Amino acid sequence: MYDTIIIGAGMSGLAAGIRLAHFDQRVCILERHYTIGGLNSFYRLGGRDYDVGLHAMTNFARKGTKRGPLAKLIRQLRFNWEDFALAEQIGSSIRFPNVALDFGNDIELLESEIAREFPRSIDGFRKLSQSLLDYDDLSGDDPNFNRSARDVLGELIPDPLLREMILCPLMWYGNAREDDMDYGQFCIMFRACYLEGFARPYKGVRLILKNLVRKFRGLGGELKLRSGVSKIHVENGHAVGVVLDDGTEIAGRRILSSAGTIETLRLCDDITRVDVAKAGKLSFIESISVLDRQPQDFDFDRTIVFYNDSDTFHWRRPDNSLCDARTGVICSPNNYRYSAAEGNLPDGIIRITTLANHDLWCSLPDPQYQAAKVEQYDASVASAVRFMPDFRRFTVATDVFTPKTIRRFTWHDNGAVYGAPDKRLDGTTHLSNLFLCGTDQGFVGIVGAILSGISMANRHCLTATDA
């Protein structure tokens, strides 16, 4: 009998597991995939390491910072700042036709860029960023949380093009809703990306996952891979345990699930029908190019470029095509300020993320699926090189992951990267001892997911325990 069974060994499940195991609970994390990480994972192909998910860790803070999400998670999980070995970004850009805005880990750069390009809007922008310096609403209690971010921006920023440019990176890095964004989510992402900024460990997402797993196991936590949950067994309105795909039954006092809201409810054997329409729809492909030189050798020093090829930013699933390459994100993991001891990554890498339609990708039979990967890689790169130097002649290897890959790693409906648009911020379900964490509970990104696991463990699984 476990005190808590956790479904999913992604960032949120591992973080929750550490909290509970630290306070002497018997905890078991069940993961369907053969590896950990969920959306933020990694794989090896042709002798090279590839990351899934992580472009950058948002919410960067320097060692010793007392406030903010990163400081909070380091304290709560009893890590040291050095454990994450974060290297700061060189600098990122938002690029639309005829106008570009650079930004970094200090908001002053973005402010000066906006003052130059959009002088009419700089006062409104400063007012906005001042008001969000300490935005820390993890509970969604702010009465404005569910307002339209576009409406709020409309009141503060007179230039419509600037509004689109501000929204583009924030939607790309954490908006599950099409077209518009909840103002609360906007505030969280604004702080995460513009006020705190980007960093990455030299070893990428592996290092973060390795730290989490080592700590969890060191505290006596159990992790079972290839252990998909097929059913949550319910008796008298109470979850009593889970049944694995192979029929094994595991009993627990309570269950914390990162499988997603709908995905979790569907597992409960007291529920016969779940409304699939509420699942998120936004999924991506990522086109990865391995280069024979460092991006800075052809004068590309940007860490992340968010591009859009018209003055209007379309944040929607493409309904009738595999991908929509009008907008995208270019990431080069080489363009961080790694320490001299680390040097730079051995290969030049350019990763390009493009909006995609999960159902269309999954309906392709294998030969067509393989051909589509090649075609869509070409289209995504061709779109991206309008906003950066053309690197195509330096390419030595490529790979593409698709919504089908994301589905395999996360098991989320529709391969929805940021989960469902309506979050369950309090983490509760129809059962008194079944709770949610991860993307569908609330916060996205690596730091957001870890905080989700911590806060749901604290709120629902720790205070209720009898030692």
Add this chain to the structure above:
Amino acid sequence: MSPAEIRDEIIDILGDIAPDENLDDLVDDVSFREQLELDSMDFLDIVMELRKRHRVQIPEEDYGNLASMKLTVTYLEPKMRDIVKA
């Protein structure tokens, strides 16, 4: 435990929660929140660590008694009087 031993124990717990803080300069009658910027998550940790280490139960309505070192030691003294320091 004597009040001085309880204080040492709290310092030890704070050292776990906030390893980068210099706790030598902690002023006993100024709030933890003010000196160390502890938030509600950190206060939960003090409570949980006390439970883990000494089986001391602190009901949620009493969390206000942990605002500063002075208040904490006063509050814990009757609860921890009979605990022998390891």
